[in-house]
Amino acid sequence: MRRALAFVLAILFCLPASATGPGERVQFAFHSHFLLNLHHFLFDNATLGKFGPRAEWQAVTDPFERAGLEQAAAYYRNTYARSDVFDPDMDRVKLALSRAPDAQRSVAGLALPPALAGALERAAPLYARTIWPIHDSANRRWIRQARALDAVFGQQLKTGIEGHLHRTFPASPARVDVVFHTGEHSGAYTSDDDPMQTIMPSARTDYQGLAALEMLYHEGAHMRVNGAVIDAINASLAAAGRAPNRALWHAVHCYTVGETVKSVLKARGVDYTPYADQAGIYQRGSFKTSAPLLAIWRRHMTREISFQDAIDGMTAALPPP
Numbered sequence: 001m002r003r004a005l006a007f008v009l010a011i012l013f014c015l016p017a018s019a020t021g022p023g024e025r026v027q028f029a030f031h032s033h034f035l036l037n038l039h040h041f042l043f044d045n046a047t048l049g050k051f052g053p054r055a056e057w058q059a060v061t062d063p064f065e066r067a068g069l070e071q072a073a074a075y076y077r078n079t080y081a082r083s084d085v086f087d088p089d090m091d092r093v094k095l096a097l098s099r100a101p102d103a104q105r106s107v108a109g110l111a112l113p114p115a116l117a118g119a120l121e122r123a124a125p126l127y128a129r130t131i132w133p134i135h136d137s138a139n140r141r142w143i144r145q146a147r148a149l150d151a152v153f154g155q156q157l158k159t160g161i162e163g164h165l166h167r168t169f170p171a172s173p174a175r176v177d178v179v180f181h182t183g184e185h186s187g188a189y190t191s192d193d194d195p196m197q198t199i200m201p202s203a204r205t206d207y208q209g210l211a212a213l214e215m216l217y218h219e220g221a222h223m224r225v226n227g228a229v230i231d232a233i234n235a236s237l238a239a240a241g242r243a244p245n246r247a248l249w250h251a252v253h254c255y256t257v258g259e260t261v262k263s264v265l266k267a268r269g270v271d272y273t274p275y276a277d278q279a280g281i282y283q284r285g286s287f288k289t290s291a292p293l294l295a296i297w298r299r300h301m302t303r304e305i306s307f308q309d310a311i312d313g314m315t316a317a318l319p320p321p
Contacts, residue, residue: 024155024158025150025151025155026158026169026217026220027172027173028147028216028220029173029174029176030176031176031177031178032102032136032140032143032178033097033098033100033177033179034103034104034105034124034128034136035100035104035105035120035124036094036097036098036177037132037135037136037179037180038123038124038132039094039097040199041127041131041181042072042073042075042076042123043076043085043183044181044182044183045073045077046076046080046083046183047080047081047183047184048183049077056131056134056135059134060131062130065126065130068122068123068126069123069127069130071122072119072120072122072123075115075119079115079116084184085184085189086189091193093112093116094197094199095195096111096112097112098175098177098195098197105124105125105128107120107124135179135180135202138202138203139179139180139202141202142207142208143178143202145208145212146212146213146216149212149213150213150216152268153213153265156267157213157217157260157261157264160260160263160264161221161225161257161260164256165225165226165228165253165256166229166307167226167227168225169220169221170224174196174198174220175195175196175197175198176197176198176200176216176219177197177200178200178202179201180201180202180203181203187201187204187207187215188200188215188219189219190220190222192222192223196224198219198222200216200219206275206278206279210265210270211275211278213261214257214274214275215275217257217260217261218257218258218275221253221257222253226249226252226253228307229253230249232308232311233245233252233311233314234249236312236315242315242321243321245290247285247287247289247290248293248315250287250290251287251290251291251293251294252294252297252314254274254275254276254281255274255294255297256301257274258274258275258277259274259298261274289318289319290318293313293314293317297310
């Protein structure tokens with residue numbers, strides 16, 4: 001991760017400073033929040049722990065401390081192993097923890113289920129002494145590189161994404177909580193309920209360097225910036241008697257942000273391959289059906305056809321259900 005940050009800073013020192021002020025960019029409010037990190041660390045052990053313990057467990061050398069953290073991890077495995085980050089119960093836990101200040105160590109008064117509150121309260125001092133310094137340091141490195149990149153490219157990205165998606169970013173600060181792991185296979189996730197909030201993993205190697213910039217805006221665009229596309233696709237499908245299609249609007253979302261980042265960076269002499277192309281996203285699962293239709297959407301992005309014509313062209317080209 002240090003190499004990724006050094007690479008980003010090397011690029012930035014070679015580029016002229018952005019001529020636009022911070023008020024013309026998306027206002028991201030970054031946090032490295034103790035309790036949210038503890039919660040996601042334990043949730044990650046519950047959901048992805050079957051693949052083996054994370055490397056940072058090696059920092060827990062005292063048998064008493066390890067036993068205490070293992071007990072909390074076992075509670076999460078027994079309670080949340082089959083949960084999804086978007087499950088209502090998990091969302092309520094995240095929101096409750098978010099109400100605490102970033103540095104708060106205790107869950108007292110946060111209206112959590114008693115068993116969960118007990119597990120977190122017992123684990124907090126052990127986590128604080130052992131694993132938290134590793135997590136917090138990685139989170140702050142990720143925030144530094146994201147902020148540095150956003151300072152140079154953010155205004156152009158905001159303008160480009162808003163123009164393509166026909167919806168503006170929220171005027172209020174977009175909360176981004178950086179945690180070491182999210183416990184979610186896909187990595188980052190964003191809830192667009194009130195308050196809107198992104199949970200971003202700092203430990204993923206594929207979220208470093210220039211990819212940090214794309215992932216920041218990918219998740220930021222989930223804060224209802226993609227709403228006009230979702231509504232238009234669903235309306236076009238409904239007019240044809242078809243059901244909503246999440247894969248199509250999500251493919252449009254991925255492509256729009258990735259290609260906008262690529263274009264903005266290219267204009268400053270920086271080559272970049274969008275995350276979805278690096279990871280082979282369009283060759284997997286339900287994206288396989290949607291990916292060929294992005295050529296139609298591309299024509300909207302290059303102003304050859306209108307927003308609505310692109311939407312209708314894609315929905316008409318979808319294969320039969």
